[in-house]
Amino acid sequence: MKIAFIGVGNVGAPLADHLQQLGHEVTIAARDTNSQSVQAALQRNPQLQVQSPTVAVQSAEVVFLATPFAANQAALAEAGDLSGKILVDCTNPVGANLSHGLQSERSGAEFVQSLVPQARVVKAFTIYGFENFEDNAYPGYGDLKPAMLIAGNDADAKQVISTLCQALGWEPVDTGTLAMSLHLEHMTLLWIQMARVQRRGAGFVWAMLQKPQ
């Protein structure tokens, strides 16, 4: 699958690396090929390709958005036409004192969708710190996989991202429409509080236990 990454920092770089190693054709949509994050991602995995944002996005089926939330608008404006593309929103609106950056009135993912109405936005790869995107192996739990909660309005797009999640070692959990992203963004704040403020450390994730229905 052809995948483009807008943003290859803490979050984007490990996901781009792992997806390339799974055999996908991964391209960094780079506004500046010499930027530190782009160079570090290439050093980590020289098989990643680099193109201008418009070229990378144009040829991709799936586009990951992994930029600071405040940069989303500018980054998407530079990316060109996202019509029909699956846009994976990995970003989190984090406000002062670890509050929700949009005052919990609507999710960041819905804001992203409003910027690119023709894209098929799926919220995924948030709810944890980047350390878990680097390494999501939790040995000792048998077949139980860490849960990756996702949300989106397009069922086909969610299926594609669920398949990518599985390949990356996650148990995808479809939480519903994109509006559910607000709750996922609060889960992120909970994770940050527990991991970073209470100093539990980054090495924990959520799991989904489901009785047969």
Ligand SMILES: NC(=O)c1ccc[n+]([C@@H]2O[C@H](COP(=O)([O-])OP(=O)(O)OC[C@H]3O[C@@H](n4cnc5c(N)ncnc54)[C@H](OP(=O)(O)O)[C@@H]3O)[C@@H](O)[C@H]2O)c1
């Ligand atoms: N850090 C975490 O643990 C974590 C976990 C889950 C979700 N998130 C969310 O994921 C997003 C990225 O976080 P991060 O920690 O990976 O950030 P980061 O390490 O600072 O990386 C940000 C990336 O975005 C790029 N970027 C910045 N402004 C841009 C613009 N206007 N246009 C295009 N690209 C731009 C940067 O490129 P340059 O190097 O060229 O500036 C860099 O590659 C945030 O929204 C964050 O809330 C973070």
